[in-house]
Amino acid sequence: MTPAIYGILFVLLAPVFGGLLVGFDRIVSARMQGRIGPPLLQPFYDFGKLLQKQARQVNPVVEPLLLGHVAFMAVTGFLLLSGTDLIFTAFVFALAALFLVLAAGSVNSPYSFAGAERELIVLLASEPFFILMMAGVCKVTGESSFAGVLASSKLVAVELPGVVLAFLMVATIKLRKSPFDISTSHHPHQELVSGLTTDMSGRLLAYVELAHWYESALLAAFVVLLFNWSIALGVVVFLVAYALEILVDNSTSRIKWQLVLRSTWVATLLFSGGNVLALFLLGR
Amino acid sequence: MKRTVVPFGPQHPVLPEPLVLDLILEDEKVLDAIPTIGYIHRGLEMMVERVEYTEMGFVVERICGICSFMHGMGYCVSLETIMNIEIPERAAWLRLIWAEISRIQSHLLWLGLGADAFGFENLFMHCWRMREQILDIFEKTTGGRIIHSVNRIGGVKRDMSDTELAAILVQLQDLGKQFKKTANVFGTDPSIAHRLGGVGVLSMEDARAVDCVGPMARASGIATDTRLIGANYYDRIELEPVVETAGDCLARVVVRMREIDQSIDIIRQAIDKMPKGEGMPLETKPRGNPMGEVFTRLEQPRGEVLYYVKANGTKNLERFRARTPTFANIPAMIKLVKGCELADVPNIILTIDPCISCTER
Amino acid sequence: MDSASFLARVGDYHKAGWRLALINVTTVIAAPAPPHGAAAEPAAPATDAPTADAAPASQAASVFEIAWAFAKDREFETIREQITVGDAVPSISEFFGAAFLYENEIRELFGINVTGIGLDLQGQLYKTVTKVPFSHQAIKARLAATAAAAAAASAASAAAAEKKA
Amino acid sequence: MSFFSRSPWILHYDGSSCNGCDIEVLACLTPLYDVERFGVLNTGNPKHADILLVTGSVNEKNIEIIENLYRQMPDPKVVVAVGACACSGGIFARAYNIQGGIDKVVPVDVYVPGCAARPESIIDGVVQGIAALEQKRKKTA
Amino acid sequence: MSSLIAFLIAFPLVIGAVLLLVTRASVRNPIVLASSAVIIVASIAAVATFGNGDGVFFGLPNGITPGYAILASEIAITALIVVIGLMNRRFLAPAMALIQLGIAVFLEATGRMPEVDAQRLFWFDRLSMVMVLIIGIIGTLICVNALGYMRDYHRASPMIRGRRNVFFSLLFVFLAGMFGLVVSNYLPMMLVFWEITTLCSFLLIGYTRTTETIGYAFKALNMNLLGGLGFGAAIAILADQHMTLDLAKLTSGPASGVMLGAVALLCFAGITKSAQMPFSSWLIGAMYAPSPTSALLHSSTMVKAGVFLLLRLSPAITGSTVGYLVAFVGLGTFLFVSLVAVTEQNTKKVLAYSTIGSLGLIVGCAGIGTPELAWVGVMIIIFHALAKALLFLVVGTIENRLYTKDMENFDTLLSRLPRVSVLALVGMAGMFIAPFGIVVAKWAAIRAFLNVPGGQGAVMILIMAFGSSLTLFYWGKLLIKVLSMKNVSEYELSIQRRVSRYEWLTESALAVGVIGFTALIGPISDRVVGPYALAAFHAAPQTLLNIEPAMLVVMLAAVLFLPLLALWASRRPYDTSDFYTSGRNADSAHVMGAALGGSRTVTLRNYYLEGVINGALMFRVGTVTCAGVLIAMVVTGMVVR
Incomplete structure (x- = not known):
């Protein structure tokens, strides 16, 4: 029954982890920009305020879809940690992300719609990587569950260097960082106003935030899969990678969707694909 | 479909x-x-009916809060021309210095906004951090950060002491050095090259066809700069127009970045050449009411500005018209926006450095 | 105005590489201008015509002076034409594409009938509260209002002075 | 105390302003003033905003825009008029296309004076706006 | 027992003949309804009679042998093709039909045909069982649906001459052909049924008799006759070498030598019929036929015959080069049509590409041939049949209300046709959303490909990763359109009321099926698909490891809970708001302020990745690539072995 407890712990603690991460990010970014920045707990203040604020909806399907988005992000984490097949969690992960696209798309307003389309493109760009990564992890360890991979004696990252490399790129998408933050307004002044969150207000926006925190925590869990000696090692590596992402975020502009798609696919194909191909050819 | x-x-x-x-x-x-x-259309030109020509300058300054100084100066120069007033030499030099500081301010402001539009928040912050230093200079020398109101018909209201000028020059040259680093980012960052390079290309022929002005035209290889007509003491300055040939958004950025250096150099020359000393005359008082008409041309940060002033011998002008650079550049912008990507639209709009309040008055 | 010869002159400027710098309109309140040859000389006020700042005679027609200004390097030249209200003015969009903004503007602000504008903004450029604010009637109304306000103010100050006394 | 005082998000709209106050509003975000210290974000989207900062006065064309933006903001919401033009029409009050301060269109909670309003006074206006926000929240809650 | 099967084949034939004579709708409707009910009951009865579904072989009642009936049928079919071909001045199809007949006659005349085992004419196992249920239930539901659809179709297009008697007659003959095909064990007999389905699909595609559809019909005919030729050649080889014409014996284990060559030719036939590249274009052309035709071709008949044959052949090709090459034809097709589908705006074509892609996956599974992949293949057949039938019927219904197939015109469908939209959403969810069957199958496929040794395995996983993401993209686009909402007028709302009760009935039944079968995936796996794979490959599939079927049910419940939540939310008052339009006026009927004054309706168009993916180019590249692999497959089978 232990795996299920891990899953429940994830559902409870991931938002705290994700929120603190965002708070940390905002402070570090501000320092890089020559500013002091907000308090560490600012994301939680924002979240609390959004819950207190009136939620005005354009249509009644947005809220259920957003709840689906949050719920399935949490469910993905739960499934992952409670021992469900890794490759299947990649599909559930995509479903969770899809709910956000649908919520934004259902508004049928120009900016939300464009944001939704871009998010779909971003999904299209990132999803192959996650499937490949999970397949690679399974192939290397011969295991198919989170606990199994953790128990494996091999350090996965050593055999999947290409996947680790591509992960850095794809994580930029999932963390909604420049240069890949094309679908939401990570930086305020963008052509899509607030991208797919444009028409969401109050608690609807809070759901998106919460889901994003879960998403960040999920990425941390994925890193643990790659650095499977211990959870602590994985989390530390994730934090280092996150710091790197902040740096990249602050030293690049947002690129256009064509390049997002092309570059991510090429990276996935070359690094992850090449890596997985090598694994198969070497008969590991 | x-x-x-x-x-x-x-x-x-x-x-x-x-x-x-x-x-x-x-x-x-x-x-x-x-x-x-x-x-934003306010009906500013019609204010001549209600505001006497001596006060109208303060209204004209508020055509735009970014080129506020240049607008005030343009108005005063126009009336000085109509009324045949020769302004004191030191006043003319001071105007030139303030004008060039305005240009640096405007370009820094624009570079920041432009960077933010393509998602480079960090650069925005750094450009505006540098811009605050310019605003400090303005505040010290004119009393205002945005609206300065130092121009008068016949001269300027305030003097800057020679030591102050020297300190400003040092400060600006220091800023120029700081700016080198930022300029380096604009010039070398591959993601910026992706967002600006080859985007919104305006060829030299197109630039001529849409009659654009200022950095917009200069980035397309047209060596046009109204400062070259030599009015307002620019004939005493060594000045080469900054020209780029690529005609894309990146070229327009580069033109403005180079113009910051150019302006610092112009200020250095001006401080060298201006007459030194305390208590020099700053103003020639205008007498009577103006009669006649004039077209005045100036080079603002965004390009050539045109003022038409018609006076009829009363306290109120008969007609005041400002054709600002953005007004002339909007046709170019519309031309460029067609056929680009949605993500390029902000970059293209911003690289003409639009000032809508200028355009609409 | 003679459209054909005007357009020919504009065309010459275009061919010679001049840049359109400004299309400027000034409202001149005077007797109707002579039908031809007005372009060369400024509007000669008739002997009994009132000046612009004085209250205009109600019979006087609105006259606009339009100046098309062209620039080439340091040079700067204008073509000037005087027209009365209702006269059609040809657009110069065919030579100078950028003219559309000026032409839309003078149509909205001065009520000048510019024909054949390249990009017709259908009166939506400024969409002012006071329709055609620079038209003869609008100017007259505003001047009258200002005069009335001034008179009222002076009367009030006189009354105040009396009271003080 | 609610979270509103810790996380006021701003929507800035430029009415018929001369740009002066606009760029001062933007300057508040930049390193010298750094309003993000107080949790202030410039959202650029009425649906996310708590405080509507308007610079410049009301004219024929933007009257409905300001109205629309205000209507699209979820409650509780506060309007801060920044600069002389937004407060009363300022120097342009009698220009033919100006209808006056923005209180002609939407209820204004805080008036920030100045031509152009200085960043310090804009920040002060926002702080007062936060207080108004708290009060409105109490009323609706 | 055998009489039930004979009834399943004969009854639709008879009904088809009867319907040909019925021209009045009032007579036709009860006949179609009643006979559909009979077929459904009979197919369920057949499955029930066969008990646990372990493979059984049997002959015709009273031990009758087909004798010359097979040759006679072939002559009849060939004659029909020749006549129609010549009438339309097309000569390729008649030529191929004649060649095929020539082979048959030659074999018969020279006495090369081996003796028929009268007791092994039919083979009924779990795969046949699945197919019989799909044909018997989904196929008949489509026929019933067509009652409503065709009425509106002819109302909407008065230019087309109504020949509904022919249409319905063909539908039933088609079902008969399919029933025969999936239970045949004797290859020449199977070929006859095979050609019946080819002929029926040809006639159905050309139903409207416009120049365009006649062109597509002949394209379909030509390609399928080419496949039939392969089938015939395989029979000729087997007969010539005095090998067995018994399908079960042929596929009892890995084939070798000459037999592998024959199997390769049979695979070729399967690939043409399942519209894999390079033969995909015939199925795309078939989209111009009335929607029930598409539904039938895509879900329960025709293309499923192709993959059915390939799954049957799977044990014979597993592990061989031929098998790998077959797998790559399928997986290559999956990847390339997914790329094409991303750039396609016609909803029916998107559905068609999606079908070809799903079939490609099945072909890929069949080519590799492990117990797990056999499991995946059958699962996809089941769930794809349900979801795709539903989708085509729903799109048909929408098409008859809105007069458009353009996916861009499906926006705000949830507001305009709420109930139809819900059905469409179920269908789409069934195609690509996580707990639904096809996604579970895809996941299982990736798992199984992990065990494929060497570089092939890696390439397959790469194809799966990219292909699945592309699938997500094009379905996501369609889903956004359907899910969007706005305020609609009374008139627009009234449109939905004109949907006939036949359509409601059948589409709702299919929607319930999509959800119900997903919930039952555990039992289906345990009782049907798992044992089938065990029987075919002599090893139990290790698929639902680390995935609890119960967990899938919970996930499904969670996904289904959301629409209920939406329904509940929509009945409750909520704070409404306009959408963001940069401060311009906007209202809930989706009208916003325009730049030059006035207003304009919001129009939105999905992204088609222009400049990144060139659909036409991808189609050509895929066709050429897969053609190359296919030729290599046949050559390997025939020559290299």
């Missing part, structure tokens, strides 16, 4: 000011753009 229509503006985060475009998109390619403005 169905096409996406995006209502771009009047309220849009990439546009600090209201400008409206209906963008007709396929995927994200802009097939057509239908523009309109008018959200």
